[in-house]
Structure formats: C-alpha cells, structure tokens
Amino acid sequence: MTQRSRPEDRRPANDGPRAAARNRAALIAAAREIYAQSGLDAPLSAIARRAGVGQGVLYRHFPDRAALAVAVLEENVGQIEQAAARTDARLPEVLGVLTWHQTESAAFVGVLHEDGEGAHPGAGRFARTLSRRVEAALRGHLPPDHALAARPEDLMLAVAMVSGAVTGPTREQRERRALAAWRLLGVEVGPVRPYQE
Structure with missing residues (x-):
C-alpha cells in the first residue's frame, strides 16, 4: 500500500536565489548573536543551527570562519x-x-x-x-x-x-x-x- 504524502509533509519549494539570500542573511544574523555570546571562535555548527540551516549551506556561503566574521x-x-x-x-x-x-x-x-x-x-x-x-x-x-x-x-x-x-x-x-x-x-x-x- 502506497502512502500519499500530505501537503504539510512535503519539502518546501526551492526558491533558488531568494532562498540563498535569506540563508546568507540568516547566517549573518545568527553569527552576530553567537559572536556576542561566545566571541569569534564560536563553533560554526552553533551558527548554522541558530540560522536554521545545515553546515553545508553555511560553507556554501562562507568557505571558512574568517569569511563569515568578515561578512x-x-x-x-x-x-x-x-x-x-x-x-x-x-x-x-x-x-x-x-x-x-x-x-x-x-x-x-x-x-x-x-x-x-x-x-x-x-x-x-x-x-x-x-x-x-x-x-x-x-x-x-x-x-x-x-x-x-x-x-x-x-x-x-x-x-x-x-x-x-x-x-x-x-x-x-x-x-x-x-x-x-x-x-x-x-x-x-x-x-x-x-x-x-
């Protein structure tokens, strides 16, 4: 028996460039908050979690810790x-x-x-x-x-x-x-x- 997916179970549509811009803004805002609490050496995983994205998304926007801090x-x-x-x-x-x-x-x-x-x-x-x-x-x-x-x-x-x-x-x-x-x-x-x- 095949189970149909419900609308709320479906993945959100890929917004392409708009999603990328939102993710970048969310990462910068999360980094600002985390840096205020823990300084520039805060774990990048904590920043990704706070932004609501995976670490892969973080690294697509910011290849290293310095790039994120600079942003x-x-x-x-x-x-x-x-x-x-x-x-x-x-x-x-x-x-x-x-x-x-x-x-x-x-x-x-x-x-x-x-x-x-x-x-x-x-x-x-x-x-x-x-x-x-x-x-x-x-x-x-x-x-x-x-x-x-x-x-x-x-x-x-x-x-x-x-x-x-x-x-x-x-x-x-x-x-x-x-x-x-x-x-x-x-x-x-x-x-x-x-x-x-």
Missing part, C-alpha cells in the same frame, strides 16, 4: 556608513546605529580596537581599516565646535571608551551602559537601532 563585521560598518550617507543624517542618529552595533556584537567591539595581529592573522590590518571607515562616517557629521572635535584622536577614543562600557549578559543591559557612557561624555545619541532605509 558580519562588514555589515556592521556598512550600516553605519549607510546611516551617515543619508542626506538628513545627523551625528546623534549615526551614533545610535553605532551604539546598536556595539551592544549587539562583541566581535565588532573587539575588532574596532584591535591593535595587533592577536589570535587571528591579518586581523590587525582589517581592524584598522574598519575603524578608519567608522571614524570617517562619524567625522563627516561632527560639528567643529562639538566636544569630540577638540583633538583628532578624541572621537575614536570616545568610541573605545563606550565600547569598554558595553558589558552585561543581556542586550538591554549593554545598551543602558553604552548610553550612560555617552551621557557621561556629554554626547547626544539618537535612537539605538540598526540602520533602516
């Missing part, structure tokens, strides 16, 4: 640059996007302030490049009379200080500490959220 960090910096590129952008709103990424991604915080090569070959050069891109995005909206414009190093020193305050087991706690640090520095920050077009 997450590039997205973080890209969102800050997009927020800064808006014609109506103001520094507080751009700082809100930066602060969201600081509270969401411990890996982002670490790479922004990586001085040497550390445990990851090439990380120092990559970190300096990302840090310069973040600085350029912020500096483009920094009024000359702003407290962070007094000396060239003050802007990124403030970012580092806030990054150092971003601790705590929950995103809400990390956000409260980040906002308190900006407030103590006398800096206005807009809504803490990812960049939204």
Whole structure:
C-alpha cells in the first residue's frame, strides 16, 4: 500500500536565489548573536543551527570562519556608513546605529580596537581599516565646535571608551551602559537601532 504524502509533509519549494539570500542573511544574523555570546571562535555548527540551516549551506556561503566574521563585521560598518550617507543624517542618529552595533556584537567591539595581529592573522590590518571607515562616517557629521572635535584622536577614543562600557549578559543591559557612557561624555545619541532605509 502506497502512502500519499500530505501537503504539510512535503519539502518546501526551492526558491533558488531568494532562498540563498535569506540563508546568507540568516547566517549573518545568527553569527552576530553567537559572536556576542561566545566571541569569534564560536563553533560554526552553533551558527548554522541558530540560522536554521545545515553546515553545508553555511560553507556554501562562507568557505571558512574568517569569511563569515568578515561578512558580519562588514555589515556592521556598512550600516553605519549607510546611516551617515543619508542626506538628513545627523551625528546623534549615526551614533545610535553605532551604539546598536556595539551592544549587539562583541566581535565588532573587539575588532574596532584591535591593535595587533592577536589570535587571528591579518586581523590587525582589517581592524584598522574598519575603524578608519567608522571614524570617517562619524567625522563627516561632527560639528567643529562639538566636544569630540577638540583633538583628532578624541572621537575614536570616545568610541573605545563606550565600547569598554558595553558589558552585561543581556542586550538591554549593554545598551543602558553604552548610553550612560555617552551621557557621561556629554554626547547626544539618537535612537539605538540598526540602520533602516
């Protein structure tokens, strides 16, 4: 006797490129969460599980651990640059996007302030490049009379200080500490959220 498959038992239709884009986005979002909990050396299997895909799918998109970390960090910096590129952008709103990424991604915080090569070959050069891109995005909206414009190093020193305050087991706690640090520095920050077009 042949058993007919029920509609709910059938595999979902292959969406081709749309599924690939969704899987890639899910992997980046899962990696950001896992990295916040466990750092850049988190097991890739945990990231695939969190994204709801198999490890084969992960490796089709990201051939190694470094490629996935780069994709997450590039997205973080890209969102800050997009927020800064808006014609109506103001520094507080751009700082809100930066602060969201600081509270969401411990890996982002670490790479922004990586001085040497550390445990990851090439990380120092990559970190300096990302840090310069973040600085350029912020500096483009920094009024000359702003407290962070007094000396060239003050802007990124403030970012580092806030990054150092971003601790705590929950995103809400990390956000409260980040906002308190900006407030103590006398800096206005807009809504803490990812960049939204």
